[in-house]
Amino acid sequence: MRALVLTQHFTPEVTAGRFRIEAFVEALVDRGHDVDVVCPVPNHPQGVIQPGYRGRPVIRRRVGGADVTYVWVTTSPRKTFVTRLGFYGSFAAAASTVGAIRRRPDVIVASSPPLPVGAAGAVLAVRHRRPWVLDARDLWPESAVALGELSDRRLIALAERLERRLYASATAVVTVNDAFRREIAARAPGEAVIEVIPNGTSPEWLEASAAEPDRDSLALPRDRFIWAYAGNIGLAHGLEFAVEAAAPLGESHLLLIIGEGPRRAAVERRAAALSGAIELRPLMPPARAAEHLRAADALFVSESQERTVASKLYDYCAVGRPVIAACRGELRRVVEEAGVGLTVPYGDPGALTAAVRRLGDDSALRERLCARGKEFARAHLREAQARRFADLVERVAAAADR
Template sequence: MHILFLSDNFVPEVNAPASRTYEHCREWVAAGHQVTVITGVPNFPRGIVYPGYRNKLWQSETISGIRVVRVGTLIFANEGFLWRTLDYLSFMLSAAIAACFVRRVDVVVGTSPQFFTACAAWLVGAVRRLHFVMEVRDLWPESIRAVGAMKSTWLLALMEKVELFLYRRAALIVTVTRATKRILAARGIDADKITVVTNGADLRRFQPMPKDPQLSAQMRLSDTFVVGYIGTHGLAHGLDALIDTARLLRERGANDIRILMLGDGAEKRTLQARAADEGLSNLLFLDSVPKDQVARFWSLLDLSVIHLRRDPLFEAVIPSKLFEAMAMGIPTLLGVRGEAADIVARHGVGLPVPPEDPAALAAAILALKNDPQGRARMRVNCTAAIRNYTRPVLARLMLLAIEAAVPSRRAAQEIVLP
């Protein structure tokens, strides 16, 4: 089978959609399928083209057996709703045109957010009479409303109509949480054609390891207890709570605790400015690093923090960072309610804390810092639980769903993990 996959992000970018798409497609190629990915030139999150690439109309390369077609787009940093929307729209148009030149395709997959990529995949499927599969990693445009990035109610309503149109036209919908499936079913989408394939981790890249001594010395973290947030610093993540937590820890005299924040995003400069204004020397901000270096930075952490704003929409989200932390054997303090908190509690891989509650987060950090035996148990639980969420297993589940949907036009049955 020849799978055409449209994704706005792809390796060497290091965000969640780039990693998930690459790791799934790599496994499909290993299973004997042909995979073509149409994506943009790597530039996320700063809007700066990566070395070795140029933003031109068409360029092609092969990565791990995957044919990767990169198309020209408007490029902006991952900040500012208008500019990002123009970026998304330009990719939708470029990807749809480029897809016309990919031959002998059996199925087209579009991943969202943002759903303009899914629009392109639907259009390609309609024009070329191909089955259209929609992967839903976050509910969009609901997430725009949740973070207040758009005030226009009529435009949001229009986008929701397009969203529902895509769901109804898809031969198969793949969601990353059961909660998302329930939400879509409640909105009238046929539940029988919705398959759940969660996020996970690549155990070839992420696994327990000692703290990297060179990095630890370089960052002056050798004699400190390190709490880390690794990922996008965006509107949805509510990272002001970590700034407040750092202040509370300083006020409580916890001078041997450092909070490391690695990544980029729309809110990063604001967070840095606030930390500087408050003189919070226990906060360390680092820029994004190449994908093959991320595990070294994970190794520095004694505890991971994963956080989203306090909004009912985010109760249907399972951040992919949770699985990377589990693969690294690092306990997580999870400031996310809902399905993600259920995973943390069920497997005993950390502690759920209320989102946007700095006092609770600071108390949890201090409690686990003073409980080395508890942290050791959580590390063991992490390595046991992650076996349910490995990329080869998850890629196989999604492939089975696609194979079931494509030849027979029958709705795929839900495939879930234990």
């Protein structure tokens, strides 16, 4: 079987979308299938094309058994509606062009958001007269509207029509949780095939939980309660209120923030006024991030959207540290039902401060949450989810040939 995969993020970028689709690609390759991946030249989250990928419109490389085509896109460190539209639109156009002239695939996979990737998948399905699978990791345009990225009513209406058409034209839709599945089902035709394949973690993150933390080697203080965040510092995460929560905790606590994103500069400005209470470190490879998270006492996840389950929850649980989740809706339900952490209302610095203090004062609670977290992580291994995805793709391709 030959699969053509379109994704806005892929190796070597460090982002949740990359790790999900990369696992799916690896599962297909492991079964002996030929996989072609089309993605932008790596530029996320800084908005700057990485060295080694500049100066050429198309770069082809072999990555993990798959043929990967990196295409040039317009990108910018300034994250505005116009620059995002240019980024998304330029990739959709390039992916459609490259995909149209590639050898005919047996099945096409498009991973969204953003929505134009799905549109490219639908176009190529028509071009090659083959089935296609939409991996809907988030609800667009709903998410973009909620985060203030999209406000023009005409554009919203246009995006909503495109969303429904993609759900209707896809042979199958995959999404990450039941809340998303219900929303997609409400917008898709009654006969639509919708399957939930959650995000997950990897054995490497679970192995990190066995390591003895070495704060000295990481230049972290031994004598302070460290609560840490690692990931995108973006619009959905509201880390500014975490900075406010850190202020009353004093010198006995340290908020460690690891990552990049459009809100990092704003977080840095607020943190500058709180000397010693907060430390920001740059984006780092996953293995190095796991060492930092394992060396912390508690891990912080923040999500403003009702239906989203932050993918970092699975990795947090895997490293054996208790979680504090500032959230609402689906993420709150998952954390509380699994018993892996404390939840507080999103945007409430007072409640967040209290939760950090509670974990710091109760070692038995920390140990109980850690144990449940590792159980939760073992039940959500990314490799197992990828095998389910490969099963679905194989069924879709086989059904088209009957």
